[in-house]
Amino acid sequence: MTKATAAALVLFSGGQDSTTCLALALDRYARVETVGFDYGQRHRVELDQRAAIRESLGRSFPAWRKRLGDDQVIRIEALAQISTTAMTHDVEIVADGRGLPNTFVPGRNLVFLTLAAALAYRRGIKHIVGGMCETDFSGYPDCRDDTVKAMQLALNLGMDAHFILETPLMWLDKAATWRLAETLGGTALVDLILEATHSCYLGERAIRHDWGYGCGSCPACRLRAEGWRKYIAS
Secondary structure, eight states: OOTTTOEEEEEOOSSHHHHHHHHHHHHHOSEEEEEEEESOOTTTHHHHHHHHHHHHHHHHOHHHHTTEEEEEEEEOTHHHHSOOOTTTSSOOOOBOTTSOBTTOOTTHHHHHHHHHHHHHHHHTOOEEEOOOOSSSSSOOGGGSHHHHHHHHHHHHHHHTOOOEEEOTTTTOOHHHHHHHHHHHHHHHHHHHHHHHOOOOTTOOOSOEETTEESOSSSHHHHHHHHHHHHHHHO
């Protein structure tokens, strides 16, 4: 089965990276389903944006609308119960003794990939697409290429399956991610990402910057803003 006739499952948070991955999957695959995760995140507004993004993609890109399949949101309250992080609790964003920001939720992507694979298994989907990135990231160990490769091996062994975990943004910085969006959907997709997606860790959507909504000071906002500046300057 070729990609043109295959299905894909996209880990879709409602942020810039996962929306770009969703657009890429819609461009490549015959059927694309999405899955989101509610783990008690402080910026839960990102989940609220998911439906609007899917609707906008379908409206602006008719060919993609025909390929866009089911969506599910899976609740994982345990991630917030077992760790106190700045992503799940109202605490200041700081770095720990290792230099790792306390926005790191231990095991988050490992759990996401495991549940996504279980869903893909049930849905008969081989390709699982995630927005993990090792180029522009905060040092999260579960975003590394080696981690994803190890998870692919473990999931295939544990489920006797042949999943392919795809991370198209792994070696792209944020500027390159903006350029990829433009390549996939032109200014219409770039504008959609600017207006509809959410990246701010504090969940701020009352302030609109040239790069989108956010507080402007958290690590996610700074990374997105810097990527936007480099993109428009290139």
